[in-house]
Amino acid sequence: MKQMTWPCNSDGHHHFSSLPFFRKPQESPIPAKPSKSHLSFFNSAPKSAPNPPQGSDFSALPYDVLARIAASFALPSLKTASLVCRAWRDALKPLREAMVFLKWGKRFKHGRGGVKANSRKALDSFLKGAARGSTLAMVDAGLIYWEMGKKEEGIAWYRLAAELGDPTGQCNLAICYFQAYPSKTTEAIGWLYQASFAGHVRAQYQLALCLHQGRGVGRSLPEAARWYLRAAEGGYVRAMYNTSLCYLMGEGLVQSHRLARKWMKRAADHGHSKAQFEHGLGLFSEGDMMKAVVYLELATRAGERAAAHVKNVILQQLSASSRDRAMLLADTWRDLPAHPS
Structure with missing residues (x-):
């Protein structure tokens, strides 16, 4: 997906930017679209439980x-729901079977579990x-296509998964519309709102970017900042960085250097290279040379070229043992886990 950056400052430095969402397309001869044959479960499932006992809602x-209610359930939720009663166990059997195919699909896609990527x-x-009937499988099929x-x-x-209430399908559909069908920007915003209210952090971040720029929706910095903050609290790293900039x-948001520093450090600790650079500069200005070098070294390794110059200036002021200690900390650094979506 071609990266888009919204908006930018007049000095040309882009701060608020969206994540690349799709990898480079690959050729494949496999054609398919959702059809009656693909949705055989919805077409063939009994319309009601057979002979339900009286008084059992x-x-x-x-x-x-x-x-349809359980279409977006993962395996643990399906197992729990299947224990409610025999009718639910029978009704959810196709979705439990779908989880097996979903598991194998991920193995073949990523080359895991002793199989080659295919x-x-x-x-x-x-x-x-x-x-x-699994919307999780629908989303993965959509991504491969x-x-x-x-x-x-x-x-x-994606659209079928979205219409069945899957937040990831809704978010992916919206981004596809932005990419391929600019005329459907308004519809895309609607899907982002649905996914965002469902708690999907990537959708919250993308919605915030649209509100920040005024793309497909009226520009509103307060609403954009609120969605950045919600996505940041949900673990979305780029939202952490943008939340810091808003503060x-x-x-x-009400200007707060304390909260700006808090979210910048969180983004840096989760591996955001620009945040590592800027947090390193902040530590340098406060006189914490050792920590500053660690974050600036991490930013340098991640491709932030400007960080290297500042780091080298600081290194000249440190003893040999302090320099070695800083490099050791950088070598053994592990980013905090980020939200997977």
């Missing part, structure tokens, strides 16, 4: 309704899981 819930087999597994350059197929699967510059 749970078991009387129609199979197709239950399947995108064709991965897609086949995801499609089998999608046919059983998009990576292949088959945008229509990818969007079709630093007083854009949409």
